[in-house]
Structure formats: structure tokens, C-alpha cells
Amino acid sequence: MKTEFNNRVELQRKVVKIINAMKTEYQLSGLSKLAIENWFLVNKDLDKELKTQLISISEKLFFIANKSQDQITEEYSNLQDSIKTDIQLLSNKIRVLTV
Numbered sequence: 001m002k003t004e005f006n007n008r009v010e011l012q013r014k015v016v017k018i019i020n021a022m023k024t025e026y027q028l029s030g031l032s033k034l035a036i037e038n039w040f041l042v043n044k045d046l047d048k049e050l051k052t053q054l055i056s057i058s059e060k061l062f063f064i065a066n067k068s069q070d071q072i073t074e075e076y077s078n079l080q081d082s083i084k085t086d087i088q089l090l091s092n093k094i095r096v097l098t099v
Helices: 002-020 033-042 048-067 074-097
Strands: none
Touching: 002 048, 002 074, 033 048, 048 074
16 A cells, blocks of 8 residues: 555656746646646646646546555556556656747
8 A cells, every 4th residue: 555655656746847847937836736726827828738637637646546545446557557648748748848
């Protein structure tokens, strides 16, 4: 169980690090919906799709956090893989935006 927790924390850190590699006025402080909304509000020139991607990743991470007490299912594993794919897509998008 601790490994699952550590994996989720690492995924969250990875997302925040990817986003904060962008040179924005205000850095992202976390993956709560409120943190994402505030970050997007202050950094007015950001792509709305980026906000949508972040909220999607955040919701998926929240879902698996709540499911971590349950027996690990195929759905849980698929969602973890989906999050990793989403993070890779986010990273690619940020690379394109910062070039």
C-alpha cells in the first residue's frame, strides 16, 4: 500500500515539475482543482487545453487515491497507465509550447 501512495505522490510531483518548467508568472503549487484554477487565472495567456489536461490528470489521481484502499483491480491498473500516458502527452505539449 505504501508503494501505491509513493507512486501517486511521484506522479503528482512529476506533473507539477513539468508545468513549472514553463516560465510563467505564477507556478503551479499542487494538483487540486482550486490550485489549477488559480494558476490558470493568474497566468492569463495559457492554452485552455492545458488546463483541461491538468484537471483530467488531477481527477484520475484523486480517483486512484480513493481506490487505493480497495483491492487492486484491472480498472485501477488501466487508470494508472492512462495517467502515465496523459503525463507524457502533457510533457510533449509543454516541450512544444516552450520552444
